[in-house]
Amino acid sequence: MTPTGAVQNSKITQMLAPITLITGGSRGIGLALADRFALAGNDLLLVARDADSLAKTRQHLLARHVDRRILTLACDVTGQDATELIAAKVESEGFYVDILVNNVALWSYEPIVTLTATDIPRLIGANITQGITLVHRFLPGMVSRRHGYILNVGSLAGAFPAAGSALYSSSKAFLATLTLALQRETADTGVSVSLLLPGVVATDFTQAGVISNQGRSNILFKLVAIEPAAVAQAAYLGLMTKQGVIVPGLAAQALRVALMMVPASFAAWLYAAVSPWLFGVPTPKASINHTAPDVVSVPVGE
Numbered sequence: 001m002t003p004t005g006a007v008q009n010s011k012i013t014q015m016l017a018p019i020t021l022i023t024g025g026s027r028g029i030g031l032a033l034a035d036r037f038a039l040a041g042n043d044l045l046l047v048a049r050d051a052d053s054l055a056k057t058r059q060h061l062l063a064r065h066v067d068r069r070i071l072t073l074a075c076d077v078t079g080q081d082a083t084e085l086i087a088a089k090v091e092s093e094g095f096y097v098d099i100l101v102n103n104v105a106l107w108s109y110e111p112i113v114t115l116t117a118t119d120i121p122r123l124i125g126a127n128i129t130q131g132i133t134l135v136h137r138f139l140p141g142m143v144s145r146r147h148g149y150i151l152n153v154g155s156l157a158g159a160f161p162a163a164g165s166a167l168y169s170s171s172k173a174f175l176a177t178l179t180l181a182l183q184r185e186t187a188d189t190g191v192s193v194s195l196l197l198p199g200v201v202a203t204d205f206t207q208a209g210v211i212s213n214q215g216r217s218n219i220l221f222k223l224v225a226i227e228p229a230a231v232a233q234a235a236y237l238g239l240m241t242k243q244g245v246i247v248p249g250l251a252a253q254a255l256r257v258a259l260m261m262v263p264a265s266f267a268a269w270l271y272a273a274v275s276p277w278l279f280g281v282p283t284p285k286a287s288i289n290h291t292a293p294d295v296v297s298v299p300v301g302e
């Protein structure tokens with residue numbers, strides 16, 4: 001016998017239409033994913049902070065996918081009410097979330113000691129908390145419909161300790177573990193959960209950190225970086241075929257295998273050694289100049 005809640009849910013979903021929610025869908029990998037999902041016939045809700053760039057993205061996508069409904073919401077996903085704002089938008093427009101793509105993340109390339117006190121919760125909020133909150137909000141509906149997909153955008157950086165991006169790499173390791181656990185929790189529910197592990201992708205992402213134009217023109221960067229469209233294609237196919245872990249591109253696949261074979265401490269050392277060539281700047285390190293705010297210098301003799 002079907003539980004009453006499920007009957008009510010199925011009645012509601014008869015009137016609503018499925019939508020693909022992509023956080024950070026205005027540019028980079030999020031935009032490429034939006035394009036790929038729209039090509040497959042999905043309506044979209046794209047969330048990002050900048051309303052102008054969302055509007056431009058919407059026009060760009062509508063020109064390519066005339067029959068699709070493309071909704072946008074200008075919202076900082078780290079805000080306390082972000083999840084409810086997103087849910088309200090979805091419902092008021094007559095949709096339910098059938099595919100959730102947790103794509104937003106923040107990156108920085110500096111030692112932890114130079115981050116401000118507000119940088120730390122902001123980065124953890126963007127890279128960890130917001131994704132979990134969205135899963136918590138939309139997974140129950142997917143389970144009751146016995147249908148849905150969740151794509152968590154991780155990074156190969158989660159597979160090794162990255163000096164200069166310690167919070168980023170550890171947040172992506174957290175996300176990877178969380179996603180694999182979620183796969184087990186959703187087994188046999190009809191909901192499929194995948195982890196996307198890109199290597200280096202040619203987007204604006206790294207400009208918020210320190211990857212300079214010098215780094216961008218670096219041969220190593222050019223050798224390993226792939227285009228967002230290639231990531232989106234692999235992600236879409238992987239998600240639809242229920243792959244647990246999706247690693248786009250040969251360079252990232254080879255690196256992932258190599259990382260599985262070496263101790264984390266060696267990978268950390270190698271990354272710190274290679275990153276100046278990759279990024280065009282020295283590996284960030286804590287130094288004596290980075291005085292902690294609670295250290296007060298006491299004159300000798302007092």
Ligand SMILES: NC(=O)c1ccc[n+]([C@@H]2O[C@H](COP(=O)([O-])OP(=O)(O)OC[C@H]3O[C@@H](n4cnc5c(N)ncnc54)[C@H](OP(=O)(O)O)[C@@H]3O)[C@@H](O)[C@H]2O)c1
Nearest residue numbers: 024026027028029048049050076077103105155201203205
């Ligand atoms: N690029 C790479 O090399 C690479 C490699 C591995 C993994 N990844 C992962 O791929 C994902 C996307 O990276 P990307 O390179 O495509 O980034 P990107 O080009 O910088 O795009 C970031 C997107 O997220 C939005 N965004 C950022 N902060 C937000 C916030 N607080 N609230 C709402 N929206 C926000 C941005 O729009 P607004 O600025 O308007 O908010 C933009 O749409 C991330 O999870 C990243 O860790 C990237």
